Amino acid sequence: MRDRIGVLGSLCNPPHVGHVALARAAAAQLELARVLLVPTGAPSHRPAPAEGPDVRWRLAEAVAADAPVFEASRVEVDRPGPSYMADTLLGLAPLGELVLLLGSDQYAALDTWHEPDLVRARCRIAVAERPGTPLPPGDHETIAMEPIDVSSSEVRRRVRAGEPIEGLVTPHVEARIRADGLYL
Numbered sequence: 001m002r003d004r005i006g007v008l009g010s011l012c013n014p015p016h017v018g019h020v021a022l023a024r025a026a027a028a029q030l031e032l033a034r035v036l037l038v039p040t041g042a043p044s045h046r047p048a049p050a051e052g053p054d055v056r057w058r059l060a061e062a063v064a065a066d067a068p069v070f071e072a073s074r075v076e077v078d079r080p081g082p083s084y085m086a087d088t089l090l091g092l093a094p095l096g097e098l099v100l101l102l103g104s105d106q107y108a109a110l111d112t113w114h115e116p117d118l119v120r121a122r123c124r125i126a127v128a129e130r131p132g133t134p135l136p137p138g139d140h141e142t143i144a145m146e147p148i149d150v151s152s153s154e155v156r157r158r159v160r161a162g163e164p165i166e167g168l169v170t171p172h173v174e175a176r177i178r179a180d181g182l183y184l
Helices: 017-030 053-066 085-095 104-108 116-122 152-160 171-180
Strands: 004-010 034-039 070-072 097-103 124-128 141-143
Touching: 004 017, 004 085, 017 034, 017 053, 017 097, 017 124, 017 141, 034 053, 034 085, 053 070, 053 171, 085 097, 085 116, 097 104, 104 124
Parallel strands: 004 034, 004 097, 034 070, 097 124, 124 141
Antiparallel strands: none
């Protein structure tokens, strides 16, 4: 039997405690051997952030240091061109049975993704409810967890405003943000 591997794609700008909670809940409930945190290399659906892929990769490594359920993956960071989940899943397929972890907001938008039918064909999909977006019907597994109202954009805003971010990101992520002078 092949291992079940969770795949959590994110801009990782920065990864936050909501990502960690989702990974932990999914690993426990779906019997995942591990959860790959996949920082987006070149976003295909929005402008690239000021923080480049290698900076966001270091943030993914930092959250993995605090959350052993995670393993940071460079699959998108190292691939040239736009990052598409259909391509990412193809590259990760040899690792095991893939389970794409999504919030309900992203699941609701899945049909707008590049080659959504290939995404569905290359993995199982598991969905957790996000604040403001109830779990939609569909062919997916459900991740039961208390919704966590935190976002990367809120973390960046708080850093720019000089407000604390403790409790919104893990200690290693906060240290990396401070050490690299990110989001100022």
